[in-house]
Amino acid sequence: MMPERDPAVEWLVRDMRSHLRKRPKRHQLSDAGAYAFDLYETNTASMPTYELACKAGCGSCCAAHVGVEVAEAFAIVRHLHQTRTPDVFTALMARVAEIAAEVGELDPGTRWVKQVFCAFLDPDSQSCTIYPVRPLACRGYNSNDLDACNLSTANLDHDQPIPADAVRMLRAQQLRQALAEVTARMIDQDGMTDHAELHSALTAAHAADSELAWMRANKHG
Template sequence: MSSGAKLIALIEATLRAATPEARDFFAREHEAARKLLRAGQSAAAVADVTLRAADRLEPLVADLTRAHPPACGAGCSRCCHGLKIEASAVEAVAIAEFLSGLTPDELAATREQMREEAEYARTLDAGARWREQVPCAFLEDATGECVIYDVRPLTCRAHTSMSVERCEAAALDPERRTPIDKHLVPASVFGMAKAAITMACAEAQLDPRSFELTNAVSVALNEPRAAERWRAGERVFDAAVTPSDEADAELSLRDLSRAGLLPAASLLKRPLDRTERNAAKRERRGRRQGS
């Protein structure tokens, strides 16, 4: 199965278990992404596919969370540590377009820095990142701010928490893997939007994969005409694949499946074993009792 076909199958499996409202939302985002992909071939047009979705959905999420907002306070960058953030081609292009506004000297330095960050990232799998609480390359150490905040990936927008205490406990003792109490509204809205863009890309025979963030941005910044070549169907982002991507993706699918968020265990390479199935059942039972 090609990567595009596999991603479409996963998204379709998730949609089958979604509510009618969620499916309608997905259909609208999918249509918006298809239209934008048809709108142009330039880097700016490619970037628009994700930036327009973010512009449209940020106010919606703000509205939907007004009564019960996330606990994340201004300046908190807890979730910018320890996670393997991924970016699709359109997101990497949007970040590269944003950085292209730097002065020529700054841009040259950023290109070099991205090459080095990408090389370092290739030595880390998701487990090592978490254990060592590795900060994101785009986090400004001194201020704790994201230097690409306006164009950050949808995955970053999806990550918010209902409990600062849980985030701190998780970071203080990474080995315990304290579950983060994620706010479900941003997670669902931006997660669905990302899935809709992924599906629109796959259907248009464009590389729909997501890649480790710094490797994806390094390709978008350093490969000549990366955006236009991706838009023409070239797999220019093959260079962004890292040695642990496959194992990390498998682990992440397994976590989602175990949590009952992805009814696609049969699509995994290895079906869940009995211990994992029992853990999944316990989690689902716990959620039902808690709701």
Template structure:
């Protein structure tokens, strides 16, 4: 009888929608993560809830030092969210975001400043009240031009804002984790703005996760958007 493939074996064969370079980078990160874990069950859980993908993304971000950024505390045009989603985040990020915002339930939030603003914002200072728990999409989105950010927030295309490379690696790592764990564990993603809104409106963690959980096709769509962005640059 043949031995069941290990998680590392399944990960080696996994594929995600991204460029070959980003896929390879994400896969190497995940394999290194697995290799550093002594508890196989814990390692699988970390892949499933996005802890591993988020860790890989944050480590990659910590090694960057972009120059000429216009980002400052209180400049929150990038926190005016398009649609009802606000960005794709992992379960681990959703849990951390809810934990940070739940104590603020009932207080005015970012939507008192702008109807489409992230609920994580303080409406007066426009500072993020969950800054330490902010997801990768927030950490990796930067700009060299405040006026361009304002234009983008108003639905106009402009040069200046953009997403740093580690975000794409993080997304690919989520896709690879889902492929490697197929049939054994569910890998879900969540809508950032819905998690934040549920938290400040007093919903429990379980309620917030249920209300903001994506259909599996949303991760596929986000990976395709990421790949298009990478190919354009």
């Protein structure tokens, strides 16, 4: 028996595909990712924030495993192309590749123990340097308990329970599922495309040279 489809995901898939029909094909992957980011912000803008422990300048969870969809990776790479000088971009992507080689294949628990921080975390301000295009996983994970976060970091315990905002997390998960399905349809595949660790996904997107090249290389049949 097939699992019941989430009607919210079905609606998001239709909405994303309608949006992308108006966009040039050469940027449809990054446009899909950027549109998903915008949808998340729009859909959570009116939600209360008084219970959230996450604040600017707290990077305690930025050594955690972060999975992203293909479209998110291309949206981030495109943003970096547009906002960094060529030299800075090259150096940054080299660092991203180094981190991918070190932790890209690790399970989340082992990754947490290693405490290798995201390439986009500013070590001085503890702020995200790609905040406008941060992944949906980062947007959706909002702790309600700073003490639990600190305990998880101090003990290097990935299994430490951390109360989080379930609604925001669900919104991000639904958007990721829709993105994976929309991307699969772009390359004539059934189901959803696989997600990958952030740095590994960015390295692969950068290596693909262009969004069209990636779609041609992964097109079914």
